[in-house]
Amino acid sequence: MSAERFAALWESLSPVGKAGDDGGYVRHSWTDTDLVCREWFVEEALDRDLEVEIDRNGNLWAWWGEPEQGGAVVTGSHLDSVPHGGGYDGPLGVVSGLLAIDRLRERGVKPAKPVAVVVFTEEEGSRFGVPCLGSRLMTGAFDPAKALRLRDREGFHLAEAIGRAGLDPERLGPDPERLARIGAFVELHIEQGRALDHLDAPVGVASAIWPHGRYRFDFTGEGNHAGTTRMSDRHDPMLTLAATVLATDEVARMHGAHATVGRVDVAPNATNAIASRASAWLDARAADGETLQKLVDAIRQRAERRARLDGTQVAMATESLTGEVAFTGDVSRLAALELHAPVLPTGAGHDAGVLAGHVDTAMLFVRNPTGISHAPQESASHADCAAGVEKLTDLLGRLCQ
The missing domain is CATH 3.30.70.360 (Alpha-Beta Plaits)
Structure with missing residues (x-):
């Protein structure tokens, strides 16, 4: 994966949601800006002949293979942002997931298991106050009745927001059948710190998430x-x-x-x-x-x-x-052994942390030279992002075969 090729897809999304002169992003869930991001994902998935579906909680899935087969290998992240946040937190994992499927096909990989890229909704909790809401609802970690009563700062209920987007609020809640289809989940994310920069490493593997x-x-x-x-x-x-x-x-x-x-x-x-x-x-x-x-x-x-x-x-x-999430399953051990990358903990929460209690899960980090996150100065070089795509492809290739 070349840096130029990563940049081409990245730059098709990066203008969406830029706000003001500070270079920060405002991509709050279920707003017009968020819907544009979701449309971008659907178009990119369809261009790759992936089957797209939206689940009962508003999470988007793009499938390569038949999801009913089970044992699916899933990657992805989120597209929403904190107010005036950086562009990489979340979208990097989504863009990398799509490119990893491209690379698997170029390598001639014939998956023995279905592969998917997922976009979880309201990961940041910036609009309705509860982080990782899409994954929490799917796994049963958050009460759907309570979720429907959540309000944003303008007074809009979550039920109103998703209803306007065409979802049925009454269907919100646990999705055990979908969860049971997943055999492994890998989330690639920008590092929210400077450990990899100090180690002069473009990619790392997560060991745990602080409570x-x-x-x-x-x-x-x-x-x-x-x-x-x-x-x-x-x-x-x-x-x-x-x-x-x-x-x-x-x-x-x-x-x-x-x-x-x-x-x-x-x-x-x-x-x-x-x-x-x-x-x-x-x-x-x-x-x-x-x-x-x-x-x-x-x-x-x-x-x-x-x-x-x-x-x-x-x-x-x-x-x-x-609570604390320790990535100690087979997928994380495989990542640590096969990718030859540093292993480090993180203090930031992620959808991977929610899924880890139900699915064998791992996380990869891409170097952030500034160490800044949730702010416009968050950054990563195209070369490091391309290296992240290659590492993600390596891991997904092992898992789906």
């Missing part, structure tokens, strides 16, 4: 006038929120973990008014589940302690939680 969770903190106080209320008379939830953000950084460093408050919502959000309510979303990750729990408990306790000082109230709710 991680998303938590919502709601701080309530007393709204009032910013110019007439004495400082000693205030019950300002913004103070409690700010103290919690600082505590998050301090506690995460103490535990050798990662914790981030990257989203807040304030009411009434006026310059000359003391807030009556403030909400913050915590993203927390650690090397093991025990450390993650200690981290979150410590942050909650610090928030509650500060709330007592401020005369405010705080409530915490867990919005999603994923």
Whole structure:
């Protein structure tokens, strides 16, 4: 696979969803931009004489061979993005999956098992708040009734969004028959860090995904006038929120973990008014589940302690939680042995982590020289991406024969 050939397919998708002057992408699930990305995938799949279908949860599948045969070898990723995120997170795995099928055919491979490229929906959770929603629904890891009640920031329910796209909201939920067809799943992804750059390696193999969770903190106080209320008379939830953000950084460093408050919502959000309510979303990750729990408990306790000082109230709710995923099955061992690539863990969540509890799963990473992800500076050279396609092809070729 040449760098130029990778670039040709990559550049047919890369303009879709670019927003503003920063070079970032806005590709939120079930928006017009996302639908354009999905149409691109369908057209590319049909150009390759692959059979395309959409499952009950909105995930797209492109099949080479008969899926009913079972034991399928599946690759793919997602096409949605975080707000103003990078272009490689997700789409790289989809583009590479299509090119890997091209390369398998060029090598004269006659699959003994069906091969598929999948596009999972709402992996980032940027629109409806739950990451890996498409794969979680398929595997039964998320309640479909709860999913239908999810709202985006404009107030649209998930049920409305998928209904507008032609899906039946009543069919949302576990898909055990489809899951049973899959014999192996391999997700290729941009590395979200600089380990491969330090190792001077274009491609790596994942060993594990750290446990991680998303938590919502709601701080309530007393709204009032910013110019007439004495400082000693205030019950300002913004103070409690700010103290919690600082505590998050301090506690995460103490535990050798990662914790981030990257989203807040304030009411009434006026310059000359003391807030009556403030909400913050915590993203927390650690090397093991025990450390993650200690981290979150410590942050909650610090928030509650500060709330007592401020005369405010705080409530915490867990919005999603994923345990540690260790890629220890036959597919991952095969990847580590055959691809001659470094093996490394990751703190980022992926659809592969959801499927790993049900299907023999592996992940490949492509070098990211900047180490930046979820931001416009995320990058990979066409040459490294082409190397990733070749490694993916090698692995899929072994698995499907």
